[in-house]
Amino acid sequence: MPDSHIKNLLIDFGGVLIDLDRRRCIEQFRRLGMPDVENMLHDCHQEGFFQLHEKGLIADEDFRERIRRAIGKPVSDEAIDAAWNSFLDGIPAYKLAFLLDLRKRYRLYLLSNTNAIHWEYACTHEFNKEGHRVEDYFDRIFLSYRMKMIKPDAGIFQAVLQETGILPAETLFIDDAEANCRTAQSLGIRTYTPQAHEDWRHLFQ
Secondary structure, three states, X not given: OOOOOOOEEEEOOEOOXXXXXXXXXXXXXXXXXXXXXXXXXXXXOEOHHHHHHHOOOOOHHHHHHHHHXXXXXXXXXXXXXXXXXXXXXXXXXXXXXXXXXXXXOOEEEEEEOOOHHHHHHHHHHOOOOXXXXXXXXXXXXXXHHHHOOOOOOHHHHHHHHHHHOOOHHXXXXXXXXXXXXXXXXXXXXXXXXXXXXXXXXXXXX
């Protein structure tokens, strides 16, 4: 359990809240005819135009057009979005309930490297349950594509600290990427790195 001076929780999205299925996503893009997609997609970071999309440096329309160019034939927006969203494998219901409980005891912030297509899908299909909306789970939401920055760059953490006014020593960061946690630690933030599909509620028992 975090010690008594922890007042803030900074939580990652992919791999911490929502389970990921990289292999399924790669297979879906291969079925569309996209070569070498495996080298561009990783559990904790993306490469090429996938990363540009995650940084918010290209719009959804440009992202889809680059995929069409890589495939070399017309593919609908819906097919591209379905393949891309197949990366997301669902948020376990117990984690959503636990977020609501944690928010009674801590200030809760989401910090995610994500993109507009994934985030819209998650808000519609994953957070929108039991009468709740995504805003019910967090005090603030920080997303890479909106901030034009990605983890593990120190700037994204510094922006969160500045905008919220929270103190690093009073903050626990939960993220599945060791590189992201190392940056947070360098700024004085406490960290925990869960394994894939881990039930990390034990931290608070």
